[in-house]
Structures are given as C-alpha cells and as structure tokens.
Amino acid sequence: MTPPNPSPQGSLEELFRHHLLESEAAALPPLPHVWEQLDNSLLLAQNERYRRRLAAYRWAMAASLLLAALAGGGWWRSQAHQPAPTLAAAGPAGSSAVRGAVATSLPGRLAANYGTTASEQAGSATLFSSPNSFSIDQTPTLASFSLAGNSFAPGSANSYATARLVRRRAARAALGANDASAAGFHSLSASGADGLPTAAFAATGELTPAASLDLTDAQAADQLRSRLANVRLPASTTLPAQLRATALAPVAAPRASRAWQLQMAYAAGMFDPNIDFSKAAGEYNANLGPGTVATTREAAAEYRNHLRPGLGQRLSVWATRRLGIGRWNLRTGLEVAQNTASSASSVGFVGEQVATLTSYVQVQSDRLQSTSYRYRSVGVPVELTYTSPMRHGFSLYGRAGTLFSSLLNVHSEVDGDPEATRSYSTRSAGSPYRHLLASVRGGVGMHYEPAGHQWTLSLGPVAEAGITSLNIDPTQRFWSQQRPYSVGLEAGVQFNSLLKPAPAIPAP
C-alpha cells in the first residue's frame, strides 16, 4: 500500500509560480465590454490607416498627373520647335556619295548663286542673301527636282541632315560666292497662285544636285516670302534643254478650325464615395431612442471601415471650341454617370440615423449585412484641353476642368433585407446625400485621327476628385472632409475634326 502523495512543497518563488502560472489556463475571460472597447479602438485605428493610405494615394495620383503633364508638355514643345524641312538637299536618299559631293563641291563648283541667276532672268537682283542656302515658307510645298532623269522629293531620310550640312558649308562658301561659277546651274522660280514658290529646280551637267531648301525661322521665312513675291519670270523664259519642269501638286496646309466640334465619350473606372458619416454625439437626434446615438456612431464606423469602391461609368457629349491661344481648346457638355459602391455593417446602416430602443451590442447582428449603393447623376463639365500640334495621326492631349453635377438618385440596398432598401431622389427631404456636387477632373491621353477622315478617336486615363463631400452634412472641417474620387479610362470619338484643309492652290 502506497502512502498518499504528500502535498508538494517549495520555495516562495515556486509557490507563486505554481499557483499563478497553472491557474492561467483556467482563468476567467475578461468582461465583454473589454472586447467592445478594443473592437472600437481597432475600427478607429483602421480608419486612420485608410485615411493615411488615401492621402498617399491622392498625392501619388497628383504626382503622376503632374509628371504626365510635364512629359506631354515637353514632348509637344519639342515637336513644335522641330523644323519641318520642306525641301532638302536633293540627292539619292541615303547616298553618302552625294552628301560628300555636296560637301565638297558646293563652295567652288556649285553655282547656286540663285540671286545672280534670277537677276539674269527676271531682274530680281537679290533673291537670296546667302548664295547657297535659302528657305521657303513653312507651309508645306512639294517640290520636285529633275536632274538628269532623277527625281528627288523632299523629306527623304537624309534630307534634313544633308540640309544642315549644306547650310553650314554654304555659310562658309558665301565668302567666295563671287567666285562661284554659274556653269551648268540654272535656277528657276515660278510663283504659285499665292505667291509661294512651287518651283522646280533643276541642275544640269555633271554636278551633284545640292540644292538646299530648309526652314530656318519665321523671320527668314517672311523675308523669303517677300522676295519670292518679287520674282517673276518673263513669259518668254524658256527652260534649258536639260531642264524639265515638273508640275507640283499643291498641298493644302491644314489650319485649325474655330467652329464648335462635337464629341461623345464613355468612361469607366473605379469610384470611391469615400463617405464618413460619423458625427459628434451631440449632433444626433437623441429622441430616436436611448441607444440611437451610440448605435449610429458604431454603425457609421462599421460602414466606413467596410466601404469599398465600385464601378463608375459615365457617358458624355462634348462641344469643343478651339481657343485663339496656342493649342488650347475649351470644351463643355452634358454627362450622365452611374457609380456604385458597397459596404457592410451589423445593423444595415445606409447613412441614416438608426432608431433603436436598445444598445448597439443588442441590436448588432453576428453577421455583417453587406449594402450596395448606386449613385446616378447628371452634370455639366467645363474643361480646358491642350492638344499636340495639329497633324493627322497620333497626338497627345491633356485636360483639366471642373464638373458641376446633380445627384439624381441614390439607391441603397441591404443584402437580404428588402425593408431596409432606401432610394433617395432630388426631392427626398431626409436624404443623407448632397443634391449638388462639384469636383475637379484631369487627364491625359492620345488622339488618333486617320488621314482623310473627319473624326478623331481619343483614349486616356482620367481622374476625378470631389470638391464637396458626398454626404450632406459632414462634421469635419473643410480640409479634413472625405470626398469622393474616381480613376478610370475614357474613350471618345470627335466628329468634324478640328483640322480643316486649306483651300486648294491652283497649279501654276
């Protein structure tokens, strides 16, 4: 028979460790209100995190838009300042031999002193101040060269580089221009209907074609235009036998139209109502029940915590008018939008104060009731747009403006509880939403205008941020209010292109 186990003994430390540690497993849980307070603190902390994240998103969005605008502006600027060579050194495209010939033969051999030649033929003593280089109007004019059966067209791959080389060489050659021989070179200049050159230049003999037509700047172009206007070939002038004049087809220079243009656009993206229905306890109607204030505040916190963005869609009709300032356009129109969002709360919160005779703990359900929201609005946007140079094909645009809209209808539907469904119109007196909203919007994108068509496609990202909150009575200060925002893509088609062809220039 074994004696009963004596009660264990130990030091003071062992005594306390034995009792205090072993009893932890059987300890009673804390009172329920501890979890309620903890849950509330977690909600508040989560809201704060969302708020910080939202601020970070907004900054990132603004920085992206700014970066895109700067990049687009830089690109447009570079495009606008790039000279568009209309006539360049004529020679077989890509022929280095020709470029070499141009470089070496111009000073001595190229008798391109057109001024001298012209003075012989038409009395225009000084057609070009620089003997080997001249410019013509920025208006694109096709010229073709006939040289010993070779035809050269401007715009070849090496034409611009060659033109620059010729211009540099010509500057040096100008010093010895008086010595230049006119042998084998003749220059003809014929005026088109508007006085602009539509001439055919020809060279004869063994000389390498080296005529250089280049755009320099507006001043030189004006000077040239005035000089060309004075050039008149007498009717009796005949071409040398080797010369073969080529008729030039006039190319219409597109010019911007200032008439109103029509555009239709569709946009889709993510919409976040970003509503914060929370209020101070004193701003609620305490007559709706003893637990109404606490319950509504808890429900508003839950709503905010579970608020998720939804799909936003927008259909708009725009009227665009080109302003007289640079490439700026003003556009306005009408748009209808439908946005969605979702949230959840224990009491099916839809934005209104919850009337209850019990506390939040008693009325809350174990399961969160998801709620879907649909916002329909109609608005009038006003925007300024900036487009890249008017040319057919692809171009970029940037836009910014404001939108004033009216919230026509808000439909709140609680999942599994049709009785809790709410629908607010503009005439609903108890609506927790604003009827009139204002927001700012901006975006960048790309235009595509196919040649020969009078319509333009556009596509690009667009972002919108509310100036006003979506809920009607936010208690936060203006700069601390939560406002709706959206990010998406917008596609549109514009009819009656902003580009109109210039009137046709009759052939000489």
Add this chain to the structure above:
Amino acid sequence: MSASAPRPRASAPAADAAASHLTVSRPASSMAPTENDLIDGCLRGHPLAQKRLYEKYAARMMAVCQRYAQTTFEAEDVLQEGFLTVFRTLGSFRRECPLEFWIRRIMVNAALRQHRRNAPLVAVSDGDYPETLSSDEFTFSNYAYGELLALVQELAPRYRLVFNLYAIEGYTHKEIGELLQISEGTSKSQYSRARAVLQTRLAHLHTQAKPPGA
C-alpha cells in the same frame, strides 16, 4: 431625419457561414481555425478573426495583466492596450515561436508602459537589501490562487513589477534593470523587499488559516 430600423441579430449558422473562409482550405473535420488561420485573418483586417484571436488568449492574458496591475480595471486597460499592440504589430510576428509567448511578452511590455505612466519607478540605493534570502518551504496546497494573486496585487507597484518579472516570468535582474531602466542592484533590492513582504504576509495568512488550537 428619418430613421432606419435596426436589423435583427443573425442566427448562429449565419455567423458560422461568415467564418467559413477561415476554414475553407482545411478538411471539414477540423472546423476550428488554426493559429495560422487566425493570424492570416487578422493580417487581412478581418474582424471575426480578430475576435477569435482575442477570445482564444484573452483569459490567459487577463491573468497575466492582473498580476501586474493593482486592480481589475487597470488590468483590463493593460489587456486592451496589449491586444491593440498585438493586432497592430502582428505583421512582425515571424511565427518562430508560439503566438502565446509573443502575446505574453507584449502584455508584459504593456504593463510596464502602464506602470511608467502611472507611477514612475523610484530608484533605491544599491545594497539596501538583505544579502541572504530566507529559504522557507511552503506547502502549495495551503494557499489558493486568489489569495496569492491578492498578495501580489497588494505589493507596491515597483515591488510588484520586479517580483513578477523575476519570480514568475524568469527574467534576470540584469534584464529587469534594462527593462525598467534601473540598475541591477536596484532590481535585486526591490525584489528582496518584495519577497520579504510576501513572506511575512504568507506567514500571517497561514496563521489565520489554522484553526485555533491546531
């Protein structure tokens, strides 16, 4: 402003359905979420997972907090602050040790913070403690948990902290000195005093418990 009526409480099966995502990847036989499930759910910010995690460890951690606090209210404050820290820093938990150990450490730190706020530690000069501690033996069955807890709670705050950290949690005096930003000698001194106080009260308690004439 019109008011919407409160929704009725959902049934228990509905609550289980809401929690089904925590067990979706596991066999149906084990319906209780594992520790990893709870951690993952909390990291996603799911309220139900947070509640489950709290329910799993709240009782034990409350016992820990009660040892460091003087009153139950103070212990609840420590518990709340500790769990807030747990949920906020759960992402840094590397799952190399049991979650309970990690939470316990957070609770102890929360208790220390609470103590610093309420009663700053007062330094005691080194050597102000007996060199040798008494080695009396105590019979465990003579004392109950509630009595011992009350004795600990009645200690002065600084003694209570040092006693808990050294005798219960197993920290060394050097670690306690670093935690409380006091010297190692101060920690020893305070522990010695706490132990002396407890020994006296234990003896008194044992005397009271003995029936007259026993």
